[in-house]
Amino acid sequence: MRTWALPLLCTVCLFAESAAGVRWTAPAGWKSEGTRPMRAASYAVPATQPDTENGECVVYFFGAGQGGGIEANIERWKGQFQSAGKPPAAKVNKKTVNTLAVTTVDMSGTYTGMGGPMAVQKTARPGYRLLGAIIEAPGGNLFVKFTGPAKTVGANQQRFEQFVASFRKN
DSSP states (O other): OOTTHHHHHHHHHHHOOEETTEEOOOOTTOEEOOOBTTEEEEEEEOOOTTOOSOEEEEEEEOOTTOSOOHHHHHHHHHHTEEBTTBOOOOEEEEEEETTEEEEEEEEEEEEOOOOSTTOOOOOOEEEEEEEEEEEEETTEEEEEEEEEEHHHHHHTHHHHHHHHHTOEEO
């Protein structure tokens, strides 16, 4: 790699608020944690009293045609929660945001996290909530997943909705 390209790449990583042909604006107070593989953006959402753990909002982009369908992802997210020993009921809605088709999800219960071969050991976290959005972008689906203690997620629900409403085509 040429040495002049490295600073340019780092700048793109630090300030990129776009993927898959859309851009967005994170809510004030959400701290960017940058990008990682398959994560177009990650944000730490400050805990709301009496919660002691921050929430996390991640924008996943796996590439055009990758990451599975909408229903498969909703089922995957439901599988990461338990309520009375089974996956919780999820509130699912469909809407249009700035000409983009969006499916939103809301569920609560004991969060067990993501599975798979690269996952670290799961720690059950009771009293958690997930707000999700699957955005059908021109370059492929974006999967927005906001998880955390229920009070923290609830206190930030309006910010999450504003965040989803900020997605628009480039």
